[in-house]
Amino acid sequence: MPTETGDLVRRKAARPARIAEPPPGHVRIGLLGLGTVGQGLCRLLAEKGPGIEALKGVRFEVTSALVRDRLRGRAFAPPRGPVTDDAAEFLRGDYDCVVEAIGGTEPAHALVSRFLRKGVPVVTANKALLAEHGPALRALAAGNGTCLRAEAAVAAGIPLLSVLEHSLQAASVRRVTAILNGTSNFVLTRIAREGERLGEAVALAHRLGFAEADPTLDLSGIDAAQKLAILVERLTGTALPADAIETDGIADVTPRECALAAALGYALKPVAHAELGEGEVRAFVAPAAVPSGHAIAGVGEELNVVRLDTDTAGPLTLVGKGAGGLPTASSILDDVLAVARGAAEAPSSPRAPLHPAPCRTPWLLMLTLAADAADSVLDLLRSAGVRPREIREAPQALVAVTAPETRERIESVRTLLSPLRAVADARFFRIVKGD
Numbered sequence: 001m002p003t004e005t006g007d008l009v010r011r012k013a014a015r016p017a018r019i020a021e022p023p024p025g026h027v028r029i030g031l032l033g034l035g036t037v038g039q040g041l042c043r044l045l046a047e048k049g050p051g052i053e054a055l056k057g058v059r060f061e062v063t064s065a066l067v068r069d070r071l072r073g074r075a076f077a078p079p080r081g082p083v084t085d086d087a088a089e090f091l092r093g094d095y096d097c098v099v100e101a102i103g104g105t106e107p108a109h110a111l112v113s114r115f116l117r118k119g120v121p122v123v124t125a126n127k128a129l130l131a132e133h134g135p136a137l138r139a140l141a142a143g144n145g146t147c148l149r150a151e152a153a154v155a156a157g158i159p160l161l162s163v164l165e166h167s168l169q170a171a172s173v174r175r176v177t178a179i180l181n182g183t184s185n186f187v188l189t190r191i192a193r194e195g196e197r198l199g200e201a202v203a204l205a206h207r208l209g210f211a212e213a214d215p216t217l218d219l220s221g222i223d224a225a226q227k228l229a230i231l232v233e234r235l236t237g238t239a240l241p242a243d244a245i246e247t248d249g250i251a252d253v254t255p256r257e258c259a260l261a262a263a264l265g266y267a268l269k270p271v272a273h274a275e276l277g278e279g280e281v282r283a284f285v286a287p288a289a290v291p292s293g294h295a296i297a298g299v300g301e302e303l304n305v306v307r308l309d310t311d312t313a314g315p316l317t318l319v320g321k322g323a324g325g326l327p328t329a330s331s332i333l334d335d336v337l338a339v340a341r342g343a344a345e346a347p348s349s350p351r352a353p354l355h356p357a358p359c360r361t362p363w364l365l366m367l368t369l370a371a372d373a374a375d376s377v378l379d380l381l382r383s384a385g386v387r388p389r390e391i392r393e394a395p396q397a398l399v400a401v402t403a404p405e406t407r408e409r410i411e412s413v414r415t416l417l418s419p420l421r422a423v424a425d426a427r428f429f430r431i432v433k434g435d
């Protein structure tokens with residue numbers, strides 16, 4: 001059985017790495033995009049570059065940057081290299097590493113592919129690109145003796161992928177329970193703690209720079225599903241399409257629902273969850289009820305958190321900034337340094353295809369009811385096999401916990417309740433397991 005080191009040596013022998021070991025004194029970076037992240041990288045290099053050079057012996061220089069509009073004013077830009085809006089001019093440049101911070105799938109995909117084909121290492125922060133093309137781009141990188149690194153694409157400032165790359169080698173991650181979208185976490189924290197409506201909380205997130213101009217991908221859960229798909233691919237070596245993950249957004253969650261959940265000892269959080277079994281994964285992204293003692297329950301505001309449950313190393317929780325120019329650029333720079341050291345990304349050993357299976361969890365059931373309707377509705381739920389427990393009645397509301405059920409089963413209960421005039425509203429939140 002070939003060792004990982006053996007594989008790396010062979011790959012390097014097959015095609016010389018673009019960057020020789022030991023680290024060169026000067027790394028030329030081609031930067032795709034000078035928005036929040038691209039400017040964050042320029043700022044980081046301006047402020048920390050000399051210190052890094054003194055410590056690591058590597059000098060980083062952005063020798064060219066590609067943007068849409070080169071005349072746009074920017075707080076931070078490469079001090080010497082040109083800023084161009086001509087992709088052909090950028091492509092003519094000679095780089096030791098290309099950093100992709102354009103976002104979206106095109107032209108990012110075409111540009112990244114061009115550089116990987118030339119054997120140039122690429123560092124990206126782009127989860128949409130990886131969720132759609134990650135496995136193919138990794139194969140392209142490996143086939144051309146180079147690498148594609150993406151620490152910043154999942155939980156931006158948290159060094160999650162490098163923990164998985166360098167540590168926990170003898171452990172298997174069985175379960176991931178995370179908050180991977182800072183905008184959703186910020187908005188839901190405001191709804192729960194301050195009783196704000198969605199619109200107010202999103203407006204504040206905009207003012208504080210925690211939400212994009214169009215936060216649809218964040219609030220719909222799609223952004224978190226893309227990140228969870230990348231994480232599952234890293235953990236299993238097998239691609240999981242983001243659209244195979246059951247995904248619900250937080251847009252409908254109300255202050256009242258947060259208060260009802262809190263009365264039963266739960267916090268409603270924007271959860272990304274995956275259970276990894278042999279050849280199968282059970283995953284969801286949704287506003288879910290997290291028991292107050294759980295490691296992620298108290299992580300609020302715009303923070304991200306990742307809780308990994310492993311078979312041998314026990315639980316591990318990482319908390320940090322999930323967005324922002326500097327935290328994201330910091331993870332990018334770690335990747336560029338890894339590239340400069342000549343580190344290829346550790347290839348994950350491919351396993352059997354991953355089968356997405358339905359996730360079974362208990363559910364927190366919240367019904368808005370007519371007065372005196374609770375008993376008959378509870379009887380109906382029992383006859384449907386839902387077995388409600390921990391039942392709490394509040395004015396015109398009934399809250400209960402169900403036995404573990406799939407989403408499909410819960411949807412059939414919703415269908416059962418919908419014709420009842422006594423039930424004005426029925427809401428169901430998955431309950432996160434574990435502590």
Ligand SMILES: NC(=O)c1ccc[n+]([C@@H]2O[C@H](COP(=O)([O-])OP(=O)(O)OC[C@H]3O[C@@H](n4cnc5c(N)ncnc54)[C@H](OP(=O)(O)O)[C@@H]3O)[C@@H](O)[C@H]2O)c1
Nearest residue numbers: 033034035036037067068069101102103125126156323324
């Ligand atoms: N912002 C964060 O906190 C964060 C955190 C983690 C990961 N990310 C990821 O990092 C990437 C960049 O995010 P961002 O927030 O920095 O985005 P952004 O502020 O919108 O910046 C995008 C940059 O790409 C340039 N660009 C866009 N389309 C282009 C095209 N067709 N050709 C040439 N240049 C183009 C833009 O040029 P102009 O400036 O001329 O318009 C801009 O400089 C995304 O994949 C995002 O998901 C962001």
